Amino acid sequence: MSGTFVGMPAFPKAAHDAVHNETLRGNLRHATHTIRAKRANAVAELSDWAELREAGKRIKDHTLRHLDRYLVQLEEAVTAAGGTVHWAADADEANRIVADLVKATGESEVVKVKSMATQEIGLNEALEAEGIRAYETDLAELIVQLGKDRPSHILVPAIHRNRGEIRDIFRKEMSEWGRPAPEGLTDTPAELAEAARLHLREKFLRAKVGISGANFMIAETGTLVVVESEGNGRMCLTLPETLISVVGIEKILPTWRDLEVFLQTLPRSSTAERMNPYTSMWTGTSDGGAEAGDGPRHFHLVLLDNGRTDTLADEVGRQALRCIRCSACLNVCPVYERAGGHAYGSVYPGPIGAILSPQLRGTASDIDASLPYASSLCGACYEVCPVAIDIPEVLVHLRERVVEGGPVTREGNKVVLQPAKGHAAERAAMRAARWAFTHPGVLRSGQRLASRTRRLHPRTLPGPGQAWSGSRDLPAVPAEPFRDWWQRTNGGKTEKGTSK
Amino acid sequence: MSSRERILGRVRRALADVGQDDTPYEQAVPRDYLREHGERSVERTVDLLAENLAEYRAIVHRCAEDELAAVIGRLLAERGSKTVLVPAGLDEEWFAATDAERVPDRGESTPHELDRVDSVVTACAVAVAETGTIVLDGGPDQGRRRITLVPDHHICVVRVPEQVVSAVPQALERLDPARPLTWISGPSATSDIELDRVEGVHGPRSLEVVLVSGRPGAEATS
Numbered sequence A: 001m002s003g004t005f006v007g008m009p010a011f012p013k014a015a016h017d018a019v020h021n022e023t024l025r026g027n028l029r030h031a032t033h034t035i036r037a038k039r040a041n042a043v044a045e046l047s048d049w050a051e052l053r054e055a056g057k058r059i060k061d062h063t064l065r066h067l068d069r070y071l072v073q074l075e076e077a078v079t080a081a082g083g084t085v086h087w088a089a090d091a092d093e094a095n096r097i098v099a100d101l102v103k104a105t106g107e108s109e110v111v112k113v114k115s116m117a118t119q120e121i122g123l124n125e126a127l128e129a130e131g132i133r134a135y136e137t138d139l140a141e142l143i144v145q146l147g148k149d150r151p152s153h154i155l156v157p158a159i160h161r162n163r164g165e166i167r168d169i170f171r172k173e174m175s176e177w178g179r180p181a182p183e184g185l186t187d188t189p190a191e192l193a194e195a196a197r198l199h200l201r202e203k204f205l206r207a208k209v210g211i212s213g214a215n216f217m218i219a220e221t222g223t224l225v226v227v228e229s230e231g232n233g234r235m236c237l238t239l240p241e242t243l244i245s246v247v248g249i250e251k252i253l254p255t256w257r258d259l260e261v262f263l264q265t266l267p268r269s270s271t272a273e274r275m276n277p278y279t280s281m282w283t284g285t286s287d288g289g290a291e292a293g294d295g296p297r298h299f300h301l302v303l304l305d306n307g308r309t310d311t312l313a314d315e316v317g318r319q320a321l322r323c324i325r326c327s328a329c330l331n332v333c334p335v336y337e338r339a340g341g342h343a344y345g346s347v348y349p350g351p352i353g354a355i356l357s358p359q360l361r362g363t364a365s366d367i368d369a370s371l372p373y374a375s376s377l378c379g380a381c382y383e384v385c386p387v388a389i390d391i392p393e394v395l396v397h398l399r400e401r402v403v404e405g406g407p408v409t410r411e412g413n414k415v416v417l418q419p420a421k422g423h424a425a426e427r428a429a430m431r432a433a434r435w436a437f438t439h440p441g442v443l444r445s446g447q448r449l450a451s452r453t454r455r456l457h458p459r460t461l462p463g464p465g466q467a468w469s470g471s472r473d474l475p476a477v478p479a480e481p482f483r484d485w486w487q488r489t490n491g492g493k494t495e496k497g498t499s500k
Numbered sequence B: 001m002s003s004r005e006r007i008l009g010r011v012r013r014a015l016a017d018v019g020q021d022d023t024p025y026e027q028a029v030p031r032d033y034l035r036e037h038g039e040r041s042v043e044r045t046v047d048l049l050a051e052n053l054a055e056y057r058a059i060v061h062r063c064a065e066d067e068l069a070a071v072i073g074r075l076l077a078e079r080g081s082k083t084v085l086v087p088a089g090l091d092e093e094w095f096a097a098t099d100a101e102r103v104p105d106r107g108e109s110t111p112h113e114l115d116r117v118d119s120v121v122t123a124c125a126v127a128v129a130e131t132g133t134i135v136l137d138g139g140p141d142q143g144r145r146r147i148t149l150v151p152d153h154h155i156c157v158v159r160v161p162e163q164v165v166s167a168v169p170q171a172l173e174r175l176d177p178a179r180p181l182t183w184i185s186g187p188s189a190t191s192d193i194e195l196d197r198v199e200g201v202h203g204p205r206s207l208e209v210v211l212v213s214g215r216p217g218a219e220a221t222s
Helices: A011-018 A022-044 A049-065 A066-082 A093-103 A118-122 A123-129 A139-146 A163-177 A188-208 A231-237 A256-270 A308-312 A317-322 A328-332 A334-339 A349-360 A366-373 A380-384 A390-406 A424-438 A438-453 A462-470 A482-488 B003-014 B042-054 B065-079 B111-115 B166-176
Strands: A084-088 A109-112 A133-136 A207-210 A216-218 A223-228 A240-248 A276-282 A296-306 A406-410 A413-417 B058-064 B082-086 B101-104 B117-121 B124-129 B133-136 B152-161 B181-184 B206-213
Touching: A011 A334, A022 A256, A022 A328, A022 A334, A049 A066, A049 A256, A049 A317, A066 A084, A066 A216, A066 A296, A066 B003, A084 A093, A084 A334, A084 A390, A084 B003, A093 A207, A093 A240, A093 A296, A109 A188, A109 A231, A118 A123, A118 A240, A123 A133, A123 A413, A133 A139, A139 A163, A139 A188, A139 A216, A139 A223, A163 A188, A188 A231, A188 B111, A207 A231, A223 A231, A223 A256, A231 A276, A240 A482, A256 B166, A308 A317, A308 A349, A308 A406, A317 A349, A317 A390, A328 A380, A334 A349, A349 A366, A380 A390, A390 A406, A390 A424, A424 A438, A424 A462, A438 A482, A462 B111, B042 B058, B042 B152, B042 B206, B058 B065, B065 B117, B065 B152, B065 B206, B101 B152, B124 B166, B133 B152
Parallel strands: A084 A296, A109 A133, A109 A207, A207 A240, A240 A296, B058 B206, B082 B101, B082 B117, B117 B152, B152 B206
Antiparallel strands: A216 A223, A223 A276, A276 B181, A406 A413, B124 B133, B133 B181
C-alpha cells in the first residue's frame, strides 16, 4: 500500500497520542455527529431501506462469487466501446502502467479526481519519482496535498482540519503549486472554496491527462460511474484528451439495472444527500455519432488486484470486498471518533479499514496486526453499513488469525501464518482455558480455590497480564462458584430466605 | 504468464469453496424494493421535483411553452450574460427574447474559450423527482458534457410532466448507457470544510431549472 503510511506506529500507540490532541478530537466530534444525524434522516426517507440493503448485499456477493466471469465480460465491453483494459497484480505494476501511459502522451502533469485506489497504491509518489506531477483536485484532497498531510477519512479526507488551519495552509503553500491564495484570504468556507476554484481552474483548463478511480463498473455495458459533488470529477473526466481510471476488481456490478440500488444507498449513506450533486457515467470513448468528441479520445482502464484476490480467498473476510466506500461506518464508530483516521495507518481508516487493510496487506506488520483490535465490537458499523458487511464478525475472525496463525493466501499462494509475536500470554491463557473447560474436575477445583482466596487477589494482573488490566477493572470473583451455588440450592429452588 | 491470467487464476482459486454455484443472477438478487416511494399524482411529482431541486439550492422557475423564450431572455438579462452557449439541437425560438451572443457547441473549441462564456442553456433527458436530479445524455439539445461544466451559469429546461419520473429506477430505464451521462442535483457544492455546505467549487455555481409545461398561459413563478 501507499508509502505515505510506512513507518506508522501500531494503532494503540497512534491512538494514544491522537486522543490527547484536543483540536483533532473537537474537529472529529463535530464532523461525525453532524453527518451521523443527517444520514439517519436521509435513510429514514426510504421505507424500503432494508430491502435495498439486502439487494445491495446480494448483488455484491453474487458478483464476487463469479468475479472471473464478470471481469472478462467487463473487459470485452470496455474494449468494444473503444477503451483499453490493463491488468495490474499489485501496486508496483499499476503504478508502472499508469506512468508509462502518461509518458506516452508526452505530458509531465496530470489532474486527479479523488480515488481511494490510487491512494492505496501510492500513485502520486510513484509518478513524482518519474518526473510527473499529479494535482489532486478535490478540495479536501487539495488541502491534504498542500499540507503535506495524509487523508484521515474516506469521504472527507481533511475532516481533521478546521477552517483556520485550512486558511493557513492555503496562504503558505498555494504559491508553491501554482496560483497563490488571494490577498487577505479569511477563514470562511466560501472564500476558501473560491481560492481553491481559482487555484485549480488553470490546471483543469490546460490538462491533457486525467486520472480517476470509479465507484462502479458495469460488466454488461462497460460503463464506469463516478459520483462526486464539486465538479472536479467532471473536469478530470471530460476535459483531458486521455483518461486513465484505476479501479479495484471488486467494483463490478453485473448489470445497468443494479445501479438503481446503489445510486439510492450510496449518496444517502455517505454524504446524507438524496443524491450527490454530480454523477458521471461513460462507456469507453464517445467519438461516434453526431456529438463527436464528447470527452477524452483515449480511455484506459487499469484493473487492480493488490491483495483483493487474497481477500477473496478468505471465506469470512471476503465480505469486506462488498464495501462501496460510503464511510458511514467511520462516522458512527466511537473508536474512530476519538482516535481519528491517521491512527489506522492506512488509506482505509475506521471500522472498514480495520478489516480491509490487514486483508489487503496481510498481518505481518505491527500496524496491521493491531488493526483488528482497533474496535470495541459495539456493532454500530454493521448497523449502518448499506451492504451489510458484518464488520465485528470479520474483526473477531482476524483477531483469531493474528493470535493463532493458520492458513491464508498471500499474493495468490497458500501460506501458513505463524502466530503473531506479543500475543504469547493471550494464546497461553486461551490454551489453558480450553484445557480447563474440557476437564470439569479441574475447572471446579480451580473455581473453588479462586473463591476461597478472593480476598488475597491483586487489583491488577502480574507479568504480561498487566497490559490487559492496565485499562480495565478485574472482574470480582464471587464468594461461591456458580456450580456450587446451583448444587446447594437445587438450581435456585431453595434459594428463598437463603436457608437450606 | 500475463497479469491478466495471473489475476483470473487467483480469482478462480480463491473461489474454490464456491464450487458450482449455478444460482443465476436473476434468482440471486431479490428485487422486492420499491420502484418509487409513495403514490403521487403527476402534478405532485412535478412539485416534488421543484421542492427537491430548490432544497439543493437550484433556482426553479415554471412557465408554459409560449412563455419560455421570455423566461430565458429574462434570466440571461438578470445575470448580465453577454454570451450564451447553445447546443446545436435547441429550438431557435427559445432565444427569441435575448440579445446575448450565441456561441455554438463545437468540438474544436478549447476549454479556455468555454471559460469565457457567461451562460449555457440546455434541455435534459430525464428528471428525478425524489432526488431532485436532472440527467443530461449528450443529446442534440444538450450538447457535450463540458458545456454544462465550464460556464458558471447553467439554465436547464425540463419538459413537465413528460420528462419527469418519480425515482431512480425509473430514470435508469429511460437512459441509454452507451451515451455519456451526467446526473446533476443542484449546483456544484462542497462540504469539505467542517461539513459546511458551500455552493460552487468547480462546476457552475448557479443552476436555474425551468419547468416548462405544454399548456399555454400557465402562471410564471420564480
